[in-house]
Amino acid sequence: MSESLANPLLPAPYRVLRNKRNTHDVFTLDVEPVKRGNSTLFSPGQFNMLYIFGKGDAAISISGDPTKEQPLRHTIRRAGVVTQALEQVKPGGVLGIRGPFGVPWPVKEAEGQDVLLVAGGIGLAPLRPAMYTLLANRDKYGRIALFYGARTPEDLLYLSDLEQWRGRFDLQVCVSVDTAKRNWMGDVGVVTKLISKASFDPLNTVALVCGPEIMMRFSVQELKKNEIKSGNIFLSMERNMKCAVGFCGHCQYGPHFICKDGPVFRYDQVQSLLGKREV
Amino acid sequence: MESLEKILVQHPFLKNLEQKYVQLIVGCASNVRFDSGTFIYREGEDANYFYILRTGKVALEIHDSGRETITIETLGEGDVLGWAWLVPPYRRHADAHALELTRAIALDGKCLRDKCRDDHNLGYELMMRIVPLITHQLQATQLQLMDVYGVKK
Numbered sequence: 028m029s030e031s032l033a034n035p036l037l038p039a040p041y042r043v044l045r046n047k048r049n050t051h052d053v054f055t056l057d058v059e060p061v062k063r064g065n066s067t068l069f070s071p072g073q074f075n076m077l078y079i080f081g082k083g084d085a086a087i088s089i090s091g092d093p094t095k096e097q098p099l100r101h102t103i104r105r106a107g108v109v110t111q112a113l114e115q116v117k118p119g120g121v122l123g124i125r126g127p128f129g130v131p132w133p134v135k136e137a138e139g140q141d142v143l144l145v146a147g148g149i150g151l152a153p154l155r156p157a158m159y160t161l162l163a164n165r166d167k168y169g170r171i172a173l174f175y176g177a178r179t180p181e182d183l184l185y186l187s188d189l190e191q192w193r194g195r196f197d198l199q200v201c202v203s204v205d206t207a208k209r210n211w212m213g214d215v216g217v218v219t220k221l222i223s224k225a226s227f228d229p230l231n232t233v234a235l236v237c238g239p240e241i242m243m244r245f246s247v248q249e250l251k252k253n254e255i256k257s258g259n260i261f262l263s264m265e266r267n268m269k270c271a272v273g274f275c276g277h278c279q280y281g282p283h284f285i286c287k288d289g290p291v292f293r294y295d296q297v298q299s300l301l302g303k304r305e306v
Numbered sequence: 307m308e309s310l311e312k313i314l315v316q317h318p319f320l321k322n323l324e325q326k327y328v329q330l331i332v333g334c335a336s337n338v339r340f341d342s343g344t345f346i347y348r349e350g351e352d353a354n355y356f357y358i359l360r361t362g363k364v365a366l367e368i369h370d371s372g373r374e375t376i377t378i379e380t381l382g383e384g385d386v387l388g389w390a391w392l393v394p395p396y397r398r399h400a401d402a403h404a405l406e407l408t409r410a411i412a413l414d415g416k417c418l419r420d421k422c423r424d425d426h427n428l429g430y431e432l433m434m435r436i437v438p439l440i441t442h443q444l445q446a447t448q449l450q451l452m453d454v455y456g457v458k459k
């Protein structure tokens with residue numbers, strides 16, 4: 028058992044192997060445990076608490092491939108104190124990690140069905156492990172489609188993955204940006220518009236949605252308009268988080284704690300809370 | 307004419323429209339193509355046509371002197387282009403730029419307005435198809451304005 032599972036409040040030391048820039052404000056950290064025996068296993072959609080000594084910690088989803096043996100990978104957008112400090116960490120540097128935590132995407136439960144992944148902005152990071160898992164078990168699913176929206180072409184993440192996925196015949200990949208300069212030859216428009224252009228069997232489709240809350244709300248509207256059942260729509264919710272194990276109440280969301288009951292919720296579990304100003 | 311009618315009834319915009327109305331619309335329709343790189347219309351021009359896009363890709367662009375041209379939306383197969391034919395003073399609000407070879411059915415705006423005036427049921431049918439597009443566009447603009455992917459302040 029990993030040290031962090033033995034005591035979920037105690038960060039274990041991890042060494043940074045690589046700090047790769049994705050966009051002007053997003054970077055990906057690859058880390059490995061300093062002590063042997065600390066696991067790098069996780070399920071798609073789970074997150075870790077990344078701790079920078081003297082600064083604090085932040086919940087960050089694991090963005091790597093759970094079907095392969097590789098360093099733990101986190102894709103992070105610079106927001107405030109902790110993420111700025113994480114951005115500065117150089118290879119060889121050490122940070123503390125607790126986790127993995129949280130309810131994963133229902134990729135196993137989706138077997139036999141069509142799967143739609145709808146990602147907005149940094150929301151592609153928690154969905155990427157789900158995509159890797161689906162593709163590693165491609166024959167177990169019906170149609171698979173990814174709809175990915177970003178602010179501008181310069182903000183698109185994982186370009187080499189996108190290129191590779193687009194080249195496959197068994198996968199539909201649609202990318203759209205909110206605005207672009209004239210040299211961009213791809214689609215411009217909100218990601219929700221892409222959903223109505225997809226072909227899937229609404230009665231047998233599972234949708235996994237991750238992005239800013241308002242984008243998820245509009246995406247759900249579009250999915251429902253296309254007759255996907257509420258019980259087959261899953262969202263990954265974000266709230267400020269501290270303990271990550273349901274002790275502190277920091278991430279309480281109505282009757283739920285995002286850290287232990289989520290971050291992935293079935294839409295009908297959180298439907299009444301979405302879009303509320305205060306919960 | 308028959309093939310225009312066939313193309314029109316298959317387009318999502320006119321899905322389930324009664325044949326008699328499709329036939330009325332065909333009277334205002336013509337088949338058009340735009341080569342990649344050409345402008346279908348420019349901002350400020352009279353909005354004489356409404357386009358039912360069949361294939362290709364069109365960018366709606368806005369430019370402001372001294373700034374780079376910005377694409378605000380791209381449209382393609384299954385979409386329609388330019389509803390300014392419906393709203394006085396019938397002027398274009400953006401440039402429409404074909405990014406690929408684009409095939410469309412052009413509907414003459416004045417002809418359509420006249421037919422809608424003569425037959426309010428046709429006018430109602432078209433309105434019921436155009437208003438959701440405008441609503442969609444408004445929602446999309448709200449999301450774009452909110453800069454939802456930007457860092458929360």
Ligand SMILES: Cc1cc2nc3c(=O)[nH]c(=O)nc-3n(C[C@H](O)[C@H](O)[C@H](O)COP(=O)(O)OP(=O)(O)OC[C@H]3O[C@@H](n4cnc5c(N)ncnc54)[C@H](O)[C@@H]3O)c2cc1C
Binds near residue numbers: 074104108290458459
């Ligand atoms: C389950 C979960 C998974 C996440 N996965 C990722 C990920 O993969 N990559 C990534 O970049 N970020 C992710 N986040 C968000 C990340 O935790 C926050 O951006 C981070 O905690 C900000 O810390 P900070 O000290 O840098 O900024 P702060 O100084 O704490 O905050 C800067 C700004 O960001 C806002 N903010 C802080 N935390 C959150 C949050 N959780 N949700 C929304 N706004 C917030 C603050 O209100 C403030 O406006 C995730 C959050 C959760 C709950």
